[in-house]
Amino acid sequence: QVTLKESGPVLVKPTETLTLTCSVSGFSLSSARLGVSWFRQPPGKALEWLAYISPNDEKSYSTSLQSRLAISKDTSKSQVVLTVTSLGPVDTATYYCARTDSNWGSLDFWGQGILVTVSS
């Protein structure tokens, strides 16, 4: 059974750094074809892709946010970590991680999401 679960702070202050963890089970972070992506969704808006990490540790970032994002993984712990620096109110959103199959780019399993509010 494949599961993903996001964890981290739900309230952060402007200018601070957000660190989110995606804990996965039911598959290995080194499995061929299976990477993990992060997305976010501001309230009432559409989904936005943020970052991706591949089975062999290759990393990709959203062009508009790449200076503020970092993704990493600990395969032994089955965890993927996303950090977002220099937070502002526009970063208020639900953040999701999703298993990413390079076979047609399918986002076949998702975490439940975590609502992060940026406010002083």
Add this chain to the structure above:
Amino acid sequence: DIQMTQSPSSVSASVGDRVTITCRASQRISRWLAWYQQKPGKAPKLLIYAASDLQTGVPSRFSGSGSGTDFNFTISSLQTEDFATYYCQQANSFPRFTFGPGTRVD
């Protein structure tokens, strides 16, 4: 970046209706397109990948078609549990995914 548009932005329908949503990509993406269903407060759920392939466990009333820049998503007979927002997503520029703005079915 590849831009995705969807129409309509919302559709009012009744149980049993046939519902069709259109998605258009700003450049050719072959069949690198997926469709997701999202209900309020929940994560998206993969329904269709490779433009027309049904994800395992998804009812056959859902279908997709198209290639290149123009795609369709159809619910053949709307059920109560299908009232949700639907998103198309391109994966041609993998892993740089982009989503359409969504279509709400209510």
